[in-house]
Amino acid sequence: MQRYSGFGLVKHALSHHENWQRQWRNPTPKPAYDVIIVGGGGHGLATAYYLAKEFGITNVAVIEKGWLGGGNTARNTTIVRSNYLWDESAFLYEHAMKLWEGLSQDLNYNVMFSQRGVMNLGHTLQDMRDIQRRVNANRLNGIDSEVLDTAGVQKIVPIMDCSKNARYPVLGASWQPRAGVARHDAVAWGYARGADALGVDILQQTEVIGFKIRDGQIYGVHTNRGDIEAKTVGCVAAGNSGVLAGMAGFRLPLESHPLQALVSEPIKPVLDTVVMSNHVHGYVSQSDKGDLVIGAGIDGYNGYGQRGSYPTVEHTLQAIVEMFPIFSRVRMNRQWGGVVDTCPDACPILSKTPVKGLYFNCGWGTGGFKATPGSGHVFAASLAKGEMHPIAAPFSIDRFHSGALIDEHGAAGVAH
Ligand SMILES: Cc1cc2nc3c(=O)[nH]c(=O)nc-3n(C[C@H](O)[C@H](O)[C@H](O)COP(=O)(O)OP(=O)(O)OC[C@H]3O[C@@H](n4cnc5c(N)ncnc54)[C@H](O)[C@@H]3O)c2cc1C
Numbered sequence: 001m002q003r004y005s006g007f008g009l010v011k012h013a014l015s016h017h018e019n020w021q022r023q024w025r026n027p028t029p030k031p032a033y034d035v036i037i038v039g040g041g042g043h044g045l046a047t048a049y050y051l052a053k054e055f056g057i058t059n060v061a062v063i064e065k066g067w068l069g070g071g072n073t074a075r076n077t078t079i080v081r082s083n084y085l086w087d088e089s090a091f092l093y094e095h096a097m098k099l100w101e102g103l104s105q106d107l108n109y110n111v112m113f114s115q116r117g118v119m120n121l122g123h124t125l126q127d128m129r130d131i132q133r134r135v136n137a138n139r140l141n142g143i144d145s146e147v148l149d150t151a152g153v154q155k156i157v158p159i160m161d162c163s164k165n166a167r168y169p170v171l172g173a174s175w176q177p178r179a180g181v182a183r184h185d186a187v188a189w190g191y192a193r194g195a196d197a198l199g200v201d202i203l204q205q206t207e208v209i210g211f212k213i214r215d216g217q218i219y220g221v222h223t224n225r226g227d228i229e230a231k232t233v234g235c236v237a238a239g240n241s242g243v244l245a246g247m248a249g250f251r252l253p254l255e256s257h258p259l260q261a262l263v264s265e266p267i268k269p270v271l272d273t274v275v276m277s278n279h280v281h282g283y284v285s286q287s288d289k290g291d292l293v294i295g296a297g298i299d300g301y302n303g304y305g306q307r308g309s310y311p312t313v314e315h316t317l318q319a320i321v322e323m324f325p326i327f328s329r330v331r332m333n334r335q336w337g338g339v340v341d342t343c344p345d346a347c348p349i350l351s352k353t354p355v356k357g358l359y360f361n362c363g364w365g366t367g368g369f370k371a372t373p374g375s376g377h378v379f380a381a382s383l384a385k386g387e388m389h390p391i392a393a394p395f396s397i398d399r400f401h402s403g404a405l406i407d408e409h410g411a412a413g414v415a416h
Pocket of ligand 1: 039041064065067071073206244259260338366367
């Protein structure tokens with residue numbers, strides 16, 4: 001793999017940057033692999049990378065029906081935090097956070113992880129009680145988390161309307177200083193480049209259209225480019241997970257919904273943190289390019305269209321403008337949607353399935369980007385050892401039979 005460095009940049013400038021290597025190959029599918037990963041989003045690519053890097057399993061294919069990261073990975077608003085309420089989620093997201101903190105160095109690829117802090121506003125007394133409870137739980141789990149009062153919020157975000165007459169009065173917030181944002185494309189590309197260099201085959205424009213199952217054991221997949229065999233298959237297909245489970249003959253407790261986001265025209269730097277409000281259902285940050293990155297909750301109906309409805313956009317912008325009157329004349333540039341797979345307890349599924357050798361990593365809903373390194377890491381360990389990693393184990397589909405649900409609706413909140 002060609003390593004990136006300041007020196008390399010200068011060297012390639014001499015040849016007008018025309019001799020850079022391709023970041024990953026475009027291989028022809030082999031008839032068989034040790035492991036197949038279905039889905040070339042951040043989670044699938046991270047799984048392949050850690051399988052090769054940490055477990056020496058390099059005979060791996062990542063099968064992607066479109067282009068790398070073209071699913072939710074490239075459509076998300078990139079909020080990264082780990083301040084979840086329950087121990088199980090806190091361990092999972094904090095595991096990811098620790099990997100984020102060294103990811104650019106590990107991948108030799110700048111994923112632009114910016115720890116600018118994430119603030120979650122409280123507008124009612126009950127919001128503030130919930131915030132206090134979650135911050136206490138976070139601290140018990142060693143996660144940096146603070147309660148801010150109104151003055152504390154105003155100090156960090158002077159442009160917010162924190163006046164007493166505001167339509168949504170700001171009573172305080174939870175604040176995680178280590179949280180922030182990262183560059184979504186770079187995460188997919190960095191993992192793809194790292195996995196490819198270790199020997200993983202990344203097969204784009206290849207769609208899984210069925211599974212090869214005999215006597216309850218998986219032994220391969222049918223694709224639009226022919227059959228490929230493997231005794232271990234990990235499905236990491238986000239909003240299409242229910243469709244894939246259907247092909248394998250079982251159902252998952254998932255609903256697929258559109259989730260949308262939008263960005264404004266670029267403006268001068270005015271906001272150097274991430275502000276979320278569960279109560280009014282909106283959140284905003286400012287990207288390095290200067291555009292405001294805005295989102296909200298899911299569109300209420302089920303669907304696979306990668307676009308959202310106008311009422312949700314209208315509601316989101318109303319909420320943002322109430323909190324930030326300064327943004328009222330900013331023009332919006334683009335709006336788009338992704339298809340998110342939501343679980344009844346707002347937690348993911350990392351699990352074995354009724355088919356031996358077939359595993360699913362899904363149900364991340366509206367908040368899985370932040371988990372990308374941790375999810376890939378623990379899923380790779382589970383596939384390599386044939387047993388779910390201890391951090392992943394509580395997220396098994398068995399919880400929907402046993403009742404051991406992990407209700408994160410509060411901390412998932414406006415859902416990022
Ligand atoms: C608008 C929006 C905003 C969001 N904001 C945030 C946020 O701020 N913070 C956060 O943490 N999370 C956020 N999320 C959620 C986050 O994007 C996802 O949870 C995460 O990216 C999921 O990653 P993934 O790799 O599992 O899925 P994806 O990136 O969707 O990858 C799945 C891949 O599987 C492929 N695939 C599907 N079916 C098949 C098949 N049959 N054969 C082959 N390939 C197949 C798809 O083409 C896709 O590329 C947001 C999501 C959206 C839509």
